[in-house]
Amino acid sequence: MQNERIRQDYFNRDRILEQLRSDIYLSGTYVRDLLLEQDPSRADSHRRELELARARIEDNVAAYQRILRGEEHAAFQEFRTELDAYFTSLHPALEWDASQRRAYGYAFMRDSLLPRRMTIVHIADQLSAVNQVQMQGGNRQITNLFSRFRRTMIVFLVLALACGALLTAGSIRRVMRLERLSAARLSDAEHAREALRELSARLIDVQESERRSLSRELHDEVGQSLSALQLGLGNVAALIPATIAEARAQLSELRILAEKTMAIVRDMSLILRPSMLDDLGLIPAVQWQAREVSRNHNVFVQVHADSIPEDLPDDHKTCIYRIVQEALRNAVRHANAKTVHIDLHHSDLRQSDLRQSDLGQNAETLVLTIQDDGQGFLPEREKGLGLLGIEERVAHLHGTFRVDSTIGDGACIHVELPLSQRPAEVEV
Amino acid sequence: MTSIRIVLADDHTILRRGLRLVLEREPDFAVIGEAGNGRDAIDLVIRENPDVVILDIAMPLLNGIEAAKRIHEERLRTAVVILSMHSDEGYILKALRSGARGYLLKDSAETDLIQAIRAVNAGKAFFSPAVSKVLADDYIRQIQQQGVEDPYDLLTPRERELLQLIGELKSTKDIANLLGVSPHTVDTHRAHLMQKMNVHSIPELILYAMRKGLIT
Numbered sequence: 258m259q260n261e262r263i264r265q266d267y268f269n270r271d272r273i274l275e276q277l278r279s280d281i282y283l284s285g286t287y288v289r290d291l292l293l294e295q296d297p298s299r300a301d302s303h304r305r306e307l308e309l310a311r312a313r314i315e316d317n318v319a320a321y322q323r324i325l326r327g328e329e330h331a332a333f334q335e336f337r338t339e340l341d342a343y344f345t346s347l348h349p350a351l352e353w354d355a356s357q358r359r360a361y362g363y364a365f366m367r368d369s370l371l372p373r374r375m376t377i378v379h380i381a382d383q384l385s386a387v388n389q390v391q392m393q394g395g396n397r398q399i400t401n402l403f404s405r406f407r408r409t410m411i412v413f414l415v416l417a418l419a420c421g422a423l424l425t426a427g428s429i430r431r432v433m434r435l436e437r438l439s440a441a442r443l444s445d446a447e448h449a450r451e452a453l454r455e456l457s458a459r460l461i462d463v464q465e466s467e468r469r470s471l472s473r474e475l476h477d478e479v480g481q482s483l484s485a486l487q488l489g490l491g492n493v494a495a496l497i498p499a500t501i502a503e504a505r506a507q508l509s510e511l512r513i514l515a516e517k518t519m520a521i522v523r524d525m526s527l528i529l530r531p532s533m534l535d536d537l538g539l540i541p542a543v544q545w546q547a548r549e550v551s552r553n554h555n556v557f558v559q560v561h562a563d564s565i566p567e568d569l570p571d572d573h574k575t576c577i578y579r580i581v582q583e584a585l586r587n588a589v590r591h592a593n594a595k596t597v598h599i600d601l602h603h604s605d606l607r608q609s610d611l612r613q614s615d616l617g618q619n620a621e622t623l624v625l626t627i628q629d630d631g632q633g634f635l636p637e638r639e640k641g642l643g644l645l646g647i648e649e650r651v652a653h654l655h656g657t658f659r660v661d662s663t664i665g666d667g668a669c670i671h672v673e674l675p676l677s678q679r680p681a682e683v684e685v
Numbered sequence: 686m687t688s689i690r691i692v693l694a695d696d697h698t699i700l701r702r703g704l705r706l707v708l709e710r711e712p713d714f715a716v717i718g719e720a721g722n723g724r725d726a727i728d729l730v731i732r733e734n735p736d737v738v739i740l741d742i743a744m745p746l747l748n749g750i751e752a753a754k755r756i757h758e759e760r761l762r763t764a765v766v767i768l769s770m771h772s773d774e775g776y777i778l779k780a781l782r783s784g785a786r787g788y789l790l791k792d793s794a795e796t797d798l799i800q801a802i803r804a805v806n807a808g809k810a811f812f813s814p815a816v817s818k819v820l821a822d823d824y825i826r827q828i829q830q831q832g833v834e835d836p837y838d839l840l841t842p843r844e845r846e847l848l849q850l851i852g853e854l855k856s857t858k859d860i861a862n863l864l865g866v867s868p869h870t871v872d873t874h875r876a877h878l879m880q881k882m883n884v885h886s887i888p889e890l891i892l893y894a895m896r897k898g899l900i901t
Contacts, residue, residue: 476770480791482699484770484794485700491703
């Protein structure tokens with residue numbers, strides 16, 4: 258912008274000076290032509306042309322004066338003085354007639370006109386030179402300006418880059434810190450979950466062993482004592498003579514009470530943990546449970562159990578039994594089922610599907626399916642505590658658990674428990 | 686009069702005392718020994734060769750079922766009565782498999798004990814009436830719920846007779862004599878019977894006879 262203005266200014270001045278120079282030259286030429294002219298009419302025409310040139314010179318001088326710069330002042334003043342002197346010096350010669358011109362013309366040209374013209378042109382050249390210098394000054398100024406601008410730009414750029422780098426470094430640090438933090442939180446949460454899982458497994462274990470010992474205590478100690486009490490009462494009754502009818506009647510009532518209490522204790526013991534599970538094994542316990550439910554709730558419970566190994570691990574026995582118990586409870590209490598099919602089988606994939614065992618999967622599995630014809634439910638919404646408990650138990654034994662049910666179309670529980678435990682995870 | 690020699694095995698002293706008192710009311714009963722666990726019971730049976738041994742199911746060291754099995758395996762002549770708190774057929778089947786002749790519920794021990802000992806001593810089977818009732822009820826209900834035909838209805842009169850005799854724990858030789866056929870024929874009939882009933886062992890046949898109320 259500024260550059261352009263400076264250049265424009267320079268060209269403007271240069272143009273005026275150029276015109277001045279050429280007009281001054283022309284004026285000299287016109288004077289020479291006049292001095293050499295013999296024909297008066299042509300001399301007049303030269304004179305007019307000279308006047309015109311002079312008028313242009315005056316115009317240009319006036320124009321230049323308007324844009325005059327301080328440092329040109331002296332040169333311009335000199336230029337004007339010389340110019341005035343030049344025209345003044347011309348004056349007498351213009352008035353000469355043809356003979357005078359012929360007589361003095363040449364000498365005038367040589368001695369006055371040409372030197373003066375030279376002087377003026379020289380001054381104009383000086384002005385032009387000044388102008389040139391001015392323009393170069395302008396250029397320098399521009400260059401300076403540019404280099405200053407560039408320096409400023411570089412400084413800004415460097416600053417901006419530094420700021421950016423700082424910002425980036427800060428952001429990266431913060432992101433990394435957040436990432437570390439979130440990784441720590443994640444591992445904390447994972448640990449917490451692991452601990453919770455362990456706790457829940459432990460709770461299940463503890464609950465089961467508590468139940469077992471309570472059940473045994475009730476059955477063996479309380480039950481046996483009641484049996485003994487009953488027998489004792491019978492023996493005492495036998496010793497009492499038939500004549501003391503009142504005592505015999507009371508003893509008989511006591512015996513009935515002992516018998517009822519015994520039945521209650523036995524039921525409590527079986528509810529806690531059926532002794533069949535430990536005494537007879539999984540299948541008899543499941544069959545007993547099925548019969549109990551059939552007997553008390555008018556539900557047809559069918560058990561199919563094929564080739565189940567007798568020496569199942571205790572955890573597996575308990576797990577399967579509790580699942581059956583919970584499923585039957587749901588089928589009776591909530592689903593209003595009329596029939597329940599329990600299918601338990603043992604599948605040995607090592608024989609039938611080598612590919613699976615190659616993948617390191619557990620080849621031996623217990624597969625339990627419990628299907629009822631009740632009113633069904635939405636497993637993802639109505640999963641009660643019981644089913645959650647089953648899930649926990651199954652997960653603890655690395656098994657899979659699935660409930661398929663739709664409203665009005667019964668429910669099917671499907672459980673698979675691997676039998677060959679993975680060594681690393683036996684004692685968790 | 687030769688008395689019936691009896692060994693009592695139960696880990697609860699007070700219960701043993703109660704049973705002993707019941708047994709001693711019978712003049713021809715003689716309790717010749719008591720044991721507090723299954724191992725002692727076996728030793729006692731081997732040493733004393735009693736007519737009847739009463740074995741509680743739940744005993745330390747060796748339970749009553751295992752003890753009965755050992756006695757059976759040793760081919761001792763002693764008849765075994767299992768004493769139990771359970772009327773569940775799982776236990777009864779297990780007792781039958783162990784070779785026991787009698788299954789007595791503790792609830793009704795006082796009233797049934799004498800009868801049980803006399804029955805097994807005479808080579809018969811004995812099961813507490815409460816047990817037989819539970820089995821029969823379960824069976825009837827199951828047939829109804831399943832809506833199937835009772836396989837008993839498909840049996841020939843001869844097979845029903847055989848089933849009853851098996852339920853009474855008669856030996857093949859006895860059954861052959863009673864029916865006037867050869868032991869081989871008895872075996873053939875029994876195989877047919879088991880096929881029709883869809884059972885795989887004699888104890889299961891006995892259990893079935895109980896369900897049908899063929900044994901009392």
